[in-house]
Amino acid sequence: MANDSSSCKTNKPPSCGSLVTILSLDGGGIRGTISGVILACLEKQLQELDGEDVRLADYFDVVAGTSTGGLITAMLTVPDATGRPHFAAKDIVPFYLEHAPKIFPQPEGLFALLPKLPKLLSGPKYDGKYLQTLLSSLLGETKLHQTITNVVIPTFDMKKLQPTIFSSYQASVDPSLDVKLSDICIGTSAAPTFFPPHYFSNKDSQGKTSEFHLVDGGVTASNPTLVAMTAVTKQIVKSNPDMGKLKPLGYDKFLVISVGTGSTRKEEKYSAKKAAKWGIISWLYDDGSTPIIDITMESSRDMIHFHSSVLFKALQSEDKYLRIDDDTLDGDTGSTDLATKSNLENLVKIGEKVLKNRVVHMNIDTGAYEPIPENVSNEEELKRFAKILSEERKLRRMSSDTMTKDPSN
Numbered sequence: 001m002a003n004d005s006s007s008c009k010t011n012k013p014p015s016c017g018s019l020v021t022i023l024s025l026d027g028g029g030i031r032g033t034i035s036g037v038i039l040a041c042l043e044k045q046l047q048e049l050d051g052e053d054v055r056l057a058d059y060f061d062v063v064a065g066t067s068t069g070g071l072i073t074a075m076l077t078v079p080d081a082t083g084r085p086h087f088a089a090k091d092i093v094p095f096y097l098e099h100a101p102k103i104f105p106q107p108e109g110l111f112a113l114l115p116k117l118p119k120l121l122s123g124p125k126y127d128g129k130y131l132q133t134l135l136s137s138l139l140g141e142t143k144l145h146q147t148i149t150n151v152v153i154p155t156f157d158m159k160k161l162q163p164t165i166f167s168s169y170q171a172s173v174d175p176s177l178d179v180k181l182s183d184i185c186i187g188t189s190a191a192p193t194f195f196p197p198h199y200f201s202n203k204d205s206q207g208k209t210s211e212f213h214l215v216d217g218g219v220t221a222s223n224p225t226l227v228a229m230t231a232v233t234k235q236i237v238k239s240n241p242d243m244g245k246l247k248p249l250g251y252d253k254f255l256v257i258s259v260g261t262g263s264t265r266k267e268e269k270y271s272a273k274k275a276a277k278w279g280i281i282s283w284l285y286d287d288g289s290t291p292i293i294d295i296t297m298e299s300s301r302d303m304i305h306f307h308s309s310v311l312f313k314a315l316q317s318e319d320k321y322l323r324i325d326d327d328t329l330d331g332d333t334g335s336t337d338l339a340t341k342s343n344l345e346n347l348v349k350i351g352e353k354v355l356k357n358r359v360v361h362m363n364i365d366t367g368a369y370e371p372i373p374e375n376v377s378n379e380e381e382l383k384r385f386a387k388i389l390s391e392e393r394k395l396r397r398m399s400s401d402t403m404t405k406d407p408s409n
Contacts, residue, residue, distance in 0.1 A: 037351025
């Protein structure tokens, strides 16, 4: 892992092209396996166009991720010793298959028969030690400013009772936020009741020490799409030269791929009649689930998709916004932490099925997912987006070369 103090960002900025490109990755625990299948497909499409050496980080101005999406964001953007992405998208699924059972160890034998509630009342479901050790090993001393491209990872600071957004852009002006990627990933993954909150301190380049008391980024934005768009807009408002002539509300110039991790069938999870009898304990634990967490995460995810859908429709730019998700999970596949071999393998199959599914948009009147009029699969739509991303990258390279030869341009 690269650990020097220099930035590894080598991508040509939006000022050299015609679009701002964003990849957004939802939270969802082990369901990040689904995201891994989808991202591997997109990277393969790009490699077919531009060669085996290209990676997703070469095409996106911002990669944003929450919770498990934050972990994937780090994997896609952390540099190796040569300054290239340390992981390819195809590495994500094997990573989850190998490590998820150790991050979320399942009780066996007599322990599997014991009630889970007493454990939850006395502490988090998992101690998080394996995850912390794993991330420290994988990401090393790499800091936020060293990622291959810009990243945006939401967390929530429980001591301040406010979100802390770790953004490459913000780290350049606020040294206190330029912390280790491993700490950011542990913090954004610290789901209440599942893992302990993550405390750490950071001494910045100016000698100032800051403290962080972080819990899961899903408390802030389970779907980080708008958080990423806002981070870019802030740079436009501040007249960052990398943004060129973009306008603060020029969202018609944004290209966004938003990848969900699936959710359970909406009508099957909980009912008001049942919940009417719940007290504090039942809101925290019901038949293996944590209702208050599920409701918070699903609300955040759907509201951001709704606002994004309205925004792109209003700008007549729906062709530049792709949301890939599945809201028909049921049983074990809807779990965020049932990391059994069979369930993880089923999630891989679901990811493959999602690629074959017809593209759906959100009906902004009802909030329901509906197939688009054209009979186009998610895989086919990813192929169309890959062509746009490839063309944008070539345009930026040509523009940059022209500027180098003739600075007066």
